[in-house]
Amino acid sequence: MTFKPAIWPRKLRSQEWFGGDSRDHIYHRSWMKNQGLPADLFDGRPVIGICNTWSQLTPCNAHLRDLAERVKHGIYEAGGLPLEFPVFSTGESALRPTAMMYRNLAAMDVEEAIRANPLDGVALLVGCDKTTPALLMGAASVDLPAIMVSGGPMLNGWFRGERVGSGTALWQMSEDIKAGKMSREDFLEAEQSMSRSPGSCNTMGTASSMASMVEALGMTLSGNAAIPAVDSRRRVMGHVSGRRIVEMVKDDLKPSDVLTRDAFENAIRTNGAIGGSTNAVIHLMAIAGRVGIDLTLDDWDRLGRDVPTIVNLMPSGKYLMEEFFYAGGLPVVIKRLGEAGLLHRDTLTVSGETAWHQVKDATNFNEDVILPADAPLAEQGGIAVLRGNLAPNGAVLKPSAASPHLLTHRGRAVVFENIDDYKARIDDDDLDIDETCVMVLKMCGPRGYPGMSEVGNMGLPPKVLKKGITDMVRISDARMSGTAYGTVILHTSPEAAAGGPLAIVRNGDMIELDMPGRRIHLDVSEVEIARRLAEWENPVAPPASGYARLFHDHVQGADTGADFDFLVGCRGNAVPRDSH
Numbered sequence: 001m002t003f004k005p006a007i008w009p010r011k012l013r014s015q016e017w018f019g020g021d022s023r024d025h026i027y028h029r030s031w032m033k034n035q036g037l038p039a040d041l042f043d044g045r046p047v048i049g050i051c052n053t054w055s056q057l058t059p060c061n062a063h064l065r066d067l068a069e070r071v072k073h074g075i076y077e078a079g080g081l082p083l084e085f086p087v088f089s090t091g092e093s094a095l096r097p098t099a100m101m102y103r104n105l106a107a108m109d110v111e112e113a114i115r116a117n118p119l120d121g122v123a124l125l126v127g128c129d130k131t132t133p134a135l136l137m138g139a140a141s142v143d144l145p146a147i148m149v150s151g152g153p154m155l156n157g158w159f160r161g162e163r164v165g166s167g168t169a170l171w172q173m174s175e176d177i178k179a180g181k182m183s184r185e186d187f188l189e190a191e192q193s194m195s196r197s198p199g200s201c202n203t204m205g206t207a208s209s210m211a212s213m214v215e216a217l218g219m220t221l222s223g224n225a226a227i228p229a230v231d232s233r234r235r236v237m238g239h240v241s242g243r244r245i246v247e248m249v250k251d252d253l254k255p256s257d258v259l260t261r262d263a264f265e266n267a268i269r270t271n272g273a274i275g276g277s278t279n280a281v282i283h284l285m286a287i288a289g290r291v292g293i294d295l296t297l298d299d300w301d302r303l304g305r306d307v308p309t310i311v312n313l314m315p316s317g318k319y320l321m322e323e324f325f326y327a328g329g330l331p332v333v334i335k336r337l338g339e340a341g342l343l344h345r346d347t348l349t350v351s352g353e354t355a356w357h358q359v360k361d362a363t364n365f366n367e368d369v370i371l372p373a374d375a376p377l378a379e380q381g382g383i384a385v386l387r388g389n390l391a392p393n394g395a396v397l398k399p400s401a402a403s404p405h406l407l408t409h410r411g412r413a414v415v416f417e418n419i420d421d422y423k424a425r426i427d428d429d430d431l432d433i434d435e436t437c438v439m440v441l442k443m444c445g446p447r448g449y450p451g452m453s454e455v456g457n458m459g460l461p462p463k464v465l466k467k468g469i470t471d472m473v474r475i476s477d478a479r480m481s482g483t484a485y486g487t488v489i490l491h492t493s494p495e496a497a498a499g500g501p502l503a504i505v506r507n508g509d510m511i512e513l514d515m516p517g518r519r520i521h522l523d524v525s526e527v528e529i530a531r532r533l534a535e536w537e538n539p540v541a542p543p544a545s546g547y548a549r550l551f552h553d554h555v556q557g558a559d560t561g562a563d564f565d566f567l568v569g570c571r572g573n574a575v576p577r578d579s580h
Contacts, residue, residue, distance in 0.1 A: 001348045014046075027580065048121050058091030060199065073239050080242075080246035091128050093128075097450060098453035102451075106138070119144060122139060122144060129207040143255055147241050150225060152234045153226070154196065154200065155202065156323075165202060165314035166194055203313060212274055212330050212333075216267040216330070217264065222359060225330045248352075253348075272304040273337060274311040301382075304382020316377055316378065328365050328370060335359040340373060389526070390502060391489075403486070406513070409438070426461050428461075429462075438472070438513075441474070445491075454484070473489070476488075499536065550564075
């Protein structure tokens with residue numbers, strides 16, 4: 001850690017708007033005062049934006065208005081001026097075609113809102129999974145002092161004495177209905193127990209994974225990731241984060257000081273230890289691109305390969321986020337990594353302290369939830385990156401959520417040309433498929449869906465489920481919800497809609513999966529592959545106009561983070577020209 005705090009007091013960025021007696025200064029101040037703000041609040045103290053993704057259309061974030069008030073308390077207490085503003089909220093549960101299509105839009109909104117306004121620093125209020133990377137991407141591209149405050153996970157769900165994991169239970173019960181193990185009436189009754197409090201998913205889904213990632217990166221105060229949304233300590237976290245962002249402005253502690261290569265390596269290893277979502281791969285690479293760090297799929301495979309999964313949470317394990325918090329939360333996991341020599345201990349965090357200093361005294365209160373390192377849930381956690389003639393630019397698989405007997409497999413391809421084809425045929429008893437086959441889904445990548453939806457964990461056909469089979473090898477260019485599970489190969493790159501080899505797979509082709517060897521192979525000659533590609537015509541037409549056209553024309557591949565090509569990098573926080 002080499003950070004040197006800036007001299008305080010000094011003139012801050014916000015004084016370009018508020019600090020003088022010119023016509024423009026008076027203009028800016030006088031309009032702000034119609035909110036009842038006293039004159040002395042514009043005396044040069046830090047002006048802190050509270051970037052809020054509250055929305056009733058984003059259920060995970062619907063409680064963030066209250067949390068914003070707690071952050072304001074801390075900012076005022078530390079001598080700052082808090083100013084709350086809304087940004088586009090990417091709600092996973094309602095947005096169509098997929099929240100991922102709007103992650104980059106939200107990042108643009110955040111970046112431009114921060115740069116264009118009289119702000120010296122920002123508190124980023126997030127929850128639903130795409131809001132977390134979107135806000136960090138936007139803030140990183142401006143590089144003003146920033147701290148993240150997550151909304152926290154919801155409480156455990158319970159149905160007839162069993163834990164109900166949000167998302168995970170939905171996939172399980174949906175399959176049980178197809179298999180004849182559960183009635184629709186019971187399914188509807190279970191619905192009432194799935195989301196019984198404010199907050200994001202209570203599994204180690206993408207929301208909790210990304211909350212863990214930003215804590216591992218050092219962009220939140222220690223312990224932020226796991227506190228339940230309704231726990232009073234979540235409000236305390238908001239309050240003390242408000243205090244801290246004022247001090248960060250005084251010190252000029254910026255995202256670029258925290259988001260180093262070592263910090264990203266810590267996050268990748270943490271993702272392996274918690275059994276985190278495959279979505280973290282795309283999001284962390286996009287964030288890294290905003291700060292000029294060349295993070296690749298090879299880094300994910302190299303750094304995560306030998307990290308054991310020690311957090312026993314759904315979808316890989318047994319428990320939920322509430323128990324994870326009670327057991328000690330992410331600080332315990334990071335401490336375990338440090339003890340195992342898998343942590344860059346001296347990375348800087350937004351607390352002003354090192355990663356190790358924050359966790360060295362953490363205590364594990366339940367070793368059935370956070371397992372001993374010598375008795376992990378999975379010996380090799382992390383994310384397996386597969387390559388081969390079917391995925392020249394890579395594909396990913398989550399070993400801790402897969403069936404061990406399928407990690408080396410050869411099977412006949414059953415191909416679905418797009419998601420509509422899959423929905424039309426999957427329940428057909430005449431579908432020529434059995435449990436040895438490999439299900440292949442095309443046209444679900446960034447351009448193909450569009451937006452890269454979470455449909456990669458294709459439900460199995462009823463004829464297979466009724467035999468008691470619960471998993472098959474599935475391959476697509478789609479994503480998978482962090483709450484989902486199975487031997488699912490995702491993010492196949494280049495995607496089918498970009499002319500990747502996935503586009504020309506045919507029914508009956510043999511496909512080989514060798515997870516230990518990190519190989520995914522289409523057993524078709526290179527000559528035949530070339531011939532098929534030469535004959536292939538893209539069925540996806542570019543949208544005529546609007547944001548969808550912008551997305552189609554500028555989104556990058558999943559293998560580099562699916563950011564827009566023109567958004568990669570940091571554009572800084574120079575004060576724009578006067579508005580009058």
